[in-house]
Each structure stands twice: as structure tokens, then as C-alpha cells.
Amino acid sequence: MAERLRLAPALLLAAALALLPACSHLTTRIGTPIASEPEGLEDATLDRVLGELGAPTRLSAAPRGGFFLFYESMVAQERQIGLSIPIRWLRYFKIAFGSGRAERRQLVVHVSESGVVESLGGGAADQDLGGGTGIQLLVSVVPTVDIRDLKEPAFQHAWGRGLLARVPEGLNRGSSLETGASGLEQRGTPTRAGQHTLEQRSSRSIWRRKR
């Protein structure tokens, strides 16, 4: 009996290894981490803002004068636990359970026509990206959480391509949030609500469709 008790941890470890054959950790870092609440920049000049924070991720004219500087960074992580049943051919597959989270930081600075900060605000958020389950080959690593919207290439690359947009998007070009003339939006903002509604976009990004 005592010998069985001594073997119990080893047996438990063996069982755990048999049932947990593949854990995966996927990390995506986007942009350079920023201070979401920088101090002493209220009423600062544009020179000082650029000196402290560097070039923004995006910038846009502000509808009521001046312009916006937008800084954004993100670390998205997905953790997967893979379970496999060690019976016959089933052992070569795993059921992967994944969940994702993103640590996001943003800062927006409104600079007046005269080059002085009118207002600024930022935030840091730990965002739930959802989860997923899938059956995968044991040796494969496939994301179960869709973060394509967060990873899409910077809008600036598709700036000129906007001239070739589909008619609903072209007609809305004057109010587009991607040209730097009419405002900004964060990465991953849904396109089926708000400003983009008139563009009748599909769930996939404009950039990938035109590629």
C-alpha cells in the first residue's frame, strides 16, 4: 500500500502527460509600448510631445481645428491546452482549447492650430479576445482565436489604394477614418457599425481584400 502511494505522483504525472500532449503559447506584440498616461504634457507644445513620445502611430486633422496624434501598442496572447486520447489513431490528434487576451495601450493628443496641446487622454485595457476549440494534428500549432483584425497591416500602406475602392467605400471616402482627414479609429474596430456602415464592408478587412 505504501509503495502504491509513493508511485501515485509518478502515475499522475504520466496520466497528465498523456492527456496534455500539446500546450501552445502564441504571443503577438504590435508597436512600441507607450505610456498611456504621460505626465506633464497638458498645455505642452507639439515640439515637446514629439520629443517625449516620438512620431505617432497615426495622425489626422481634427474636425474643429488642429489635429490628432494617436499612439497605440498592444500585446495579444493566446494560450492553448491540447488534449489527446491515447487510443489507436486518435493519439495523433489533439483537441485544442484556446483563449486569448490583449493588453492594449492607447493615447490620443489633440493639438491646436497654434501647436499647443488642447487635450489628451489615454488608457490601458486588458481585453478578452474570446476563445475557441479545434481538432488539430498533434504536431500542428493553429490559432483558435481570430486576431486578424488586430494584426492587419497599417492603414498607411493602403492609402493610395483607397482610390480604387468599391463604390460604397469610394463614396464615403470623404469621411473615411483611414485617410487622416476625418478622424481616427483604433485597431480592430468593427466595420459593421458606426462610420463604416455606409461602406457595406464584409467582415474581412479592406486591406486584405484588395491585396
Added chain:
Amino acid sequence: MHRYFALVFSIVVGLVCGCVSYERGAGLDWRGGAELSFEPGRTTESDVLTALGPPSQMISLGERSAFYYLREKTRGRAAVLVFYNRMTENIRYDTAVFFFNAEGVLTQWAEGRGGSDG
């Protein structure tokens, strides 16, 4: 049949296990390895365009205008060990922004914190 399948699977595992590294870029390679040096009040739009070429984005900001240069660099590393897999992807932006007044003279400029080596 089962043994044959196990053999094939073992070969696949042997081939798949390992490390992966990749790197890709998007956008203009505007920097060209040069250190940037511009003087507000003296440098003009023409000087910047001559030194760096066309920008990724030209933005009208009311009385001002801005040139935005962007190079996107993605570096990925992965270790596929079957029992534990780790994948890391870093997306960095090498950016610079130049603000000009109505006369086309540089008023402010800055590089992004991503750095030239991203």
C-alpha cells in the same frame, strides 16, 4: 497498417519539430540606413522629399501639412516541440513624421520610438 502509420507519423514529427524564424517588411524602406538630420525653420518639403523620397502618407492638417513615413517590420520566432509550442511575433513600425507650415517650411519632425532596427 497501424505500425506503418506510426512510422510515417514519427517521421512527420521528426521533421516538424524544431524552431522557426522569419522576418518580413511592408511599406517603404524610406530610411535607407541614413541618420536623419533636418532643421526646423530651414528645411523645406522639397528637402525632405529629396532626402527620403515620397512619403507613405501626405496629410492636410488645415494650415499645416504632414508627411508620414512608415516601414512595418515583422519578426517571428517559433519553437514547435509538440508537447509545448511557443510562437512569438513582433510587429514594429519605423516611422517619421514631418510637419510643414503653409509656406512648406519644416516646423517640427520626429522619429517613432520603434527605432531603425525595430
